Amino acid sequence: MSESKVYVDTNLMNSILDEKLPRRDILKALLLQGIGSLVISFPLAKVTAQIAFRDPTAGPPPADEIDSWVAIHSDNTATVYLGFAELGQGALTALLQVAAEELDLEISQIKAIAPDTHLTPNQGGTFSSSAMRRGAPQVQRAAAEAREVLLRLAADYLYIPKETLQVNGGVITGKAEDNAFTTYGEIIGDRLFQESFTGTAPLKAPIDYKVVMKPIPRTDTYAKVSGKHCYIQHERLPGMLHARLVRPRGQGAYHTGVKVISVDTSSIEHLAATVIQKGSLLAVVAEREWDAVRGAAQLKVSWDRPDALPIDNQALFDSMRNASAKITKAQEKGDISTALNEAAHLIDFSGSGPYQAHAPFAPNCALASVTDKEILAICSTQDVYNTRTLLSRVLKVSPEIVRVKFSEGAGTYGHSCWDDAALAAALLSREVGRPIRLQYMRWDEHGWDYYGPAHLGQVSLGTDSDGKISAYEYVGRQHHWSLIETTEQSALNTEATEWPPFPAMQVNPLVLGGMYDIPNLQLINEHIDGRDFLRAGWLRSPLDLSFCFISEQAIDMAALANQQDPVAFRRQNISNSHWLKVLDAVTEAAKWQGSSSPEPLPEPTAAQTTSAEHQWKSGRGVGLGTHLASWGAAVADIAVNLLTGEVRILHLYGCIDCGRVINPANVENQIVGQLVQAASRMLCEEVSFNSEGVTSLDWGSYPVLRLKDSPKVTAVIINQPEAEPLGAGEEAMAATAAAIANAFAAATGKRMSHYPFTRRRVLSVLQDQA
Amino acid sequence: MAAADNLLTFGLNGKIVSTSAEVQCPLLYVLTDELKLQGPRYGCGLGQCGSCSVLVDGVEKRACLTPVGAISGHEVTTLEGLADFWNSQQSETSNSELSPIQAAVAEVQGLQCGYCYNGIMIKATELLLSSPKPSEAQIKQALNGHLCRCGTYPKIIAAVQLASEKIATARPLETTLTSLGGNHE
Numbered sequence: 023m024s025e026s027k028v029y030v031d032t033n034l035m036n037s038i039l040d041e042k043l044p045r046r047d048i049l050k051a052l053l054l055q056g057i058g059s060l061v062i063s064f065p066l067a068k069v070t071a072q073i074a075f076r077d078p079t080a081g082p083p084p085a086d087e088i089d090s091w092v093a094i095h096s097d098n099t100a101t102v103y104l105g106f107a108e109l110g111q112g113a114l115t116a117l118l119q120v121a122a123e124e125l126d127l128e129i130s131q132i133k134a135i136a137p138d139t140h141l142t143p144n145q146g147g148t149f150s151s152s153a154m155r156r157g158a159p160q161v162q163r164a165a166a167e168a169r170e171v172l173l174r175l176a177a178d179y180l181y182i183p184k185e186t187l188q189v190n191g192g193v194i195t196g197k198a199e200d201n202a203f204t205t206y207g208e209i210i211g212d213r214l215f216q217e218s219f220t221g222t223a224p225l226k227a228p229i230d231y232k233v234v235m236k237p238i239p240r241t242d243t244y245a246k247v248s249g250k251h252c253y254i255q256h257e258r259l260p261g262m263l264h265a266r267l268v269r270p271r272g273q274g275a276y277h278t279g280v281k282v283i284s285v286d287t288s289s290i291e292h293l294a295a296t297v298i299q300k301g302s303l304l305a306v307v308a309e310r311e312w313d314a315v316r317g318a319a320q321l322k323v324s325w326d327r328p329d330a331l332p333i334d335n336q337a338l339f340d341s342m343r344n345a346s347a348k349i350t351k352a353q354e355k356g357d358i359s360t361a362l363n364e365a366a367h368l369i370d371f372s373g374s375g376p377y378q379a380h381a382p383f384a385p386n387c388a389l390a391s392v393t394d395k396e397i398l399a400i401c402s403t404q405d406v407y408n409t410r411t412l413l414s415r416v417l418k419v420s421p422e423i424v425r426v427k428f429s430e431g432a433g434t435y436g437h438s439c440w441d442d443a444a445l446a447a448a449l450l451s452r453e454v455g456r457p458i459r460l461q462y463m464r465w466d467e468h469g470w471d472y473y474g475p476a477h478l479g480q481v482s483l484g485t486d487s488d489g490k491i492s493a494y495e496y497v498g499r500q501h502h503w504s505l506i507e508t509t510e511q512s513a514l515n516t517e518a519t520e521w522p523p524f525p526a527m528q529v530n531p532l533v534l535g536g537m538y539d540i541p542n543l544q545l546i547n548e549h550i551d552g553r554d555f556l557r558a559g560w561l562r563s564p565l566d567l568s569f570c571f572i573s574e575q576a577i578d579m580a581a582l583a584n585q586q587d588p589v590a591f592r593r594q595n596i597s598n599s600h601w602l603k604v605l606d607a608v609t610e611a612a613k614w615q616g617s618s619s620p621e622p623l624p625e626p627t628a629a630q631t632t633s634a635e636h637q638w639k640s641g642r643g644v645g646l647g648t649h650l651a652s653w654g655a656a657v658a659d660i661a662v663n664l665l666t667g668e669v670r671i672l673h674l675y676g677c678i679d680c681g682r683v684i685n686p687a688n689v690e691n692q693i694v695g696q697l698v699q700a701a702s703r704m705l706c707e708e709v710s711f712n713s714e715g716v717t718s719l720d721w722g723s724y725p726v727l728r729l730k731d732s733p734k735v736t737a738v739i740i741n742q743p744e745a746e747p748l749g750a751g752e753e754a755m756a757a758t759a760a761a762i763a764n765a766f767a768a769a770t771g772k773r774m775s776h777y778p779f780t781r782r783r784v785l786s787v788l789q790d791q792a
Numbered sequence: 793m794a795a796a797d798n799l800l801t802f803g804l805n806g807k808i809v810s811t812s813a814e815v816q817c818p819l820l821y822v823l824t825d826e827l828k829l830q831g832p833r834y835g836c837g838l839g840q841c842g843s844c845s846v847l848v849d850g851v852e853k854r855a856c857l858t859p860v861g862a863i864s865g866h867e868v869t870t871l872e873g874l875a876d877f878w879n880s881q882q883s884e885t886s887n888s889e890l891s892p893i894q895a896a897v898a899e900v901q902g903l904q905c906g907y908c909y910n911g912i913m914i915k916a917t918e919l920l921l922s923s924p925k926p927s928e929a930q931i932k933q934a935l936n937g938h939l940c941r942c943g944t945y946p947k948i949i950a951a952v953q954l955a956s957e958k959i960a961t962a963r964p965l966e967t968t969l970t971s972l973g974g975n976h977e
Contacts, residue, residue, distance in 0.1 A: 110905025246906035249871035698943025732945035
């Protein structure tokens with residue numbers, strides 16, 4: 023079993039190889055040079071790859087034909103058709119690496135077509151960290167199959183046995199004495215394969231990889247640093263109008279929808295702008311963008327805004343507790359009640375997590391052109407085929423005449439308003455008879471998001487006198503995701519409904535006790551009706567932050583009750599080798615020696631005259647967690663100001679085991695991003711509202727972590743070359759949340775039962791439990 | 793080029809441009825809607841996030857809050873013109889295709905969606921011109937008004953430090969443009 027363990031410390035700019043494990047050349051560049059000064063060079067082929075030559079037709083193209091996946095051009099370059107979207111996570115580069123590897127092409131010889139229902143296969147949506155787990159194997163097999171056909175054709179062409187042929191950069195050669203060669207481009211350039219994709223072509227052994235498992239620079243970097251990258255915000259359609267929605271500032275309860283009472287169109291008569299209304303879908307369109315922007319801001323509208331929400335976050339959790347619930351037993355093992363009764367140490371802990379927003383850095387944008395014959399919609403969807411289904415259903419047209427194209431916006435981390443925007447743009451285009459470019463304003467995106475749902479959790483945990491966890495029960499309460507987009511509610515008054523049950527909306531057995539060997543375990547899911555609350559959708563590592571925030575604190579409390587170190591206690595309760603490895607790797611990187619933080623205390627704040635030691639208390643915590651695959655662990659060093667309640671995160675260590683690492687630089691970036699984003703979610707982020715609607719509508723009312731407060735970070739990657747690739751986009755988030763919570767307790771001796779750790783909340787906990 | 797009476801005129805990336813936009817129209821919409829630039833971009837329209845940042849006479853400004861009338865007669869630099877602007881500020885002749893901060897961001901390979909990096913690179917340029925060797929505290933202070941939702945802050949700090957190093961050693965840029973790709977149609 024070959025295995026490499028890479029520690030990449032982006033703060034110290036150094037890297038360590040675990041000497042006990044065999045070295046792999048492919049990782050040497052990363053290891054020796056460190057990520058900060060990493061310059062990877064590779065042979066440069068001229069980038070002349072052409073776009074695909076296949077005509078766009080209503081998809082999905084048949085998955086069992088090679089032509090649906092790969093095209094070879096006469097200049098010896100290739101195009102792959104990707105069903106997965108580049109959402110800022112580097113999926114594009116990683117999938118190109120997989121294709122280039124099996125085709126024996128340089129990465130510079132290969133391009134991708136972004137998701138498009140008229141061109142790319144239906145690989146399912148780009149969510150649940152699936153681009154590598156689900157997407158990579160398909161692309162890999164398709165590329166291998168294409169290579170197999172190309173070699174067969176080359177063998178016939180060169181009169182050389184196929185078995186002796188070799189490929190390098192698309193150049194096919196035989197043995198030296200054969201003195202003959204051809205190229206992919208010569209063999210098939212710009213013609214279709216017209217062959218079946220059987221999935222039976224042999225795959226390369228990981229030991230032979232030249233492109234995969236290397237930190238290849240992302241293919242979109244140059245365009246992004248030079249201003250040449252076309253984000254969706256830059257896309258234009260000929261003859262289009264600019265549009266802005268007009269909605270109440272901040273959503274109310276999901277079931278109340280959007281209801282216009284009256285519109286005073288004379289209020290914007292002075293502008294070169296037009297009001298469009300379909301039901302309660304209201305927008306202002308204009309030739310010039312500024313006219314649409316100020317028209318939407320100035321239009322006088324009277325809304326029906328019922329007081330249907332709890333008055334604030336505290337009332338929210340009371341409402342959730344009091345709501346009737348559908349209760350299901352998600353998992354049951356052994357005899358939980360006897361085991362809890364007989365436990366030597368019993369821990370009861372409950373907590374909650376708030377609604378949190380995706381808050382993409384750029385509000386969503388969508389373009390649409392609707393005629394009787396065809397509909398084109400461009401948006402930043404995670405799933406073009408699902409968006410096509412939505413448009414076809416709401417516009418009541420056949421899916422074949424709908425073409426949905428993905429275009430990259432800012433990172434979105436889940437279900438933000440892309441479908442809502444595409445649907446609104448299409449409905450407006452149909453009303454106006456011209457193409458529409460609809461850009462959401464900041465308050466549209468913050469106020470009408472499909473938030474990560476609020477959660478209430480309660481854990482009861484028992485250990486025996488030897489420090490073994492003997493009983494574990496978790497009761498989790500939340501609502502499901504919202505099925506109907508706000509645009510549809512507004513335009514058609516469609517009744518609000520929720521998604522049917524799905525794992526990411528319920529108690530997650532992988533993180534709720536799932537890491538530990540527990541003979542008696544029970545997980546209870548309490549589903550409440552989400553129509554009375556805010557709109558909800560999947561937000562990076564759905565619900566897991568709340569789960570691990572609560573559950574992993576109880577684990578720490580159990581360690582304390584057993585007078586054990588939190589890491590030692592976890593280790594003795596884990597037998598799963600993946601969980602042990604991530605725990606060992608992250609604590610090794612952090613040089614774990616207990617719950618005191620080695621980081622220097624922050625300077626005393628200017629307003630305070632006491633010394634740093636009197637103001638700041640620091641502590642260190644550990645946490646485990648994941649989402650639906652892979653394994654994550656984290657260590658956090660934090661400091662708490664006892665006088666002001668301010669919490670500073672000093673250093674975060676995060677580790678992911680995601681099977682085979684396609685691109686270590688990508689995974690490292692994903693871990694760094696998760697550490698910082700999890701810190702933001704634990705310290706800053708909370709959707710606020712009153713009974714009428716959401717009041718957190720911008721970066722002032724919905725603060726996120728700023729650069730000055732950004733912690734030092736250390737990313738630790740475990741590469742398993744022989745294993746299938748899993749996800750790395752969200753699997754360190756929950757562990758980080760847990761580690762921060764446990765570090766808080768290590769610093770102060772007090773437990774936080776709710777996040778974010780705002781100053782007011784921290785001071786209240788420090789005083790209450792004093 | 794003589795501008796008509798009702799046109800506003802300003803410098804943009806070394807050229808003179810004019811617009812018929814009203815004086816109170818935010819510069820951002822003139823740059824993106826009328827002049828089709830891709831560097832400055834809409835993020836919040838409230839001056840909170842920094843995605844629309846441009847340099848006006850070398851000083852970072854939020855284009856979403858700057859009325860176009862206020863920049864009449866001034867010189868605006870966007871991400872598209874950042875390398876030329878940097879070169880023009882150097883005492884020795886320089887014609888690098890990327891300014892040091894752009895090359896450093898590419899080399900650090902830390903951006904994710906990259907949407908915020910327009911403002912990051914604009915603001916870092918302003919910083920590096922006045923303080924070629926900024927301390928970490930200075931970097932954090934200067935860039936604190938620029939949000940990054942992907943959480944790449946540690947990479948941003950590393951990129952500014954690397955840019956500073958490049959300026960100090962004036963070593964040739966190691967980043968080969970073709971190696972950074974552009975493999976997406």
